[in-house]
Amino acid sequence: MEAKDMICIVCPFGCKLKVKQNDASELGYSVEGNKCFRGKDYGIREMTNPTRALTTTVSIIDASIKRLPVRTSGTIPKGLIEDAMKEINKIEVKAPVKVGDVIIKNILDTGVDIISSRSMCQVSEEYNYLEQCLAQI
Ligand code: SF4
Secondary structure (H helix, E strand, O other): OOEEEEEOOOOOOOOEEEEEEOOOOOOOEEEEOOOOHHHHHHHHHHHHOOEEOOEEEEEEEOOOOOEEEEEEOOOEEHHHHHHHHHHHHHOEEEOOEOOOOEEEOOHHHOOOOEEEOOOEOOHHHHHHHHHHHHHHO
C-alpha cells in the first residue's frame, strides 16, 4: 500500500501528514494528521497532481536593473516547472511595466499567467523621477 509522510505547506501550522492509498475512499487516498480539510486536499493533490507556484525573474530592457521579478498567477503542475522556466527564459520585457501586468498569457496551456511582481519605470522616467526628488530636497 502506497503511503507517504509529508508536511502540509498550506498554512504556518505545518501539520505532519500521512497519506495512504485507500481504495475504499472516494478519492483513492486517506489522510491522517491534518487539522483541517485543506490539509486533506493538499495531501491528496501531492499524491495525484502536485502543483507549485513559480517565482523567478525575466530579462528587461530600458529599466534601471536587468531582471524583472515575476510569478505565476496560480499554481502549475510540478512536472511543468522546468518547461515553464524555458519559456520564461526566452522572453525579454521592455520597460515600463506595472505590477500585475501579464508577461506570458496561459503559459504551457495551464490557464495560469506569468505576471510582473513589481513595477519598473523606463530609465529616462526614473531619471526624471530622481531629478524631481532631488529638486525637493
Ligand atoms: S492541515 Fe490545515 S491547519 Fe494543518 S498545516 Fe495544513 S492547512 Fe494548516
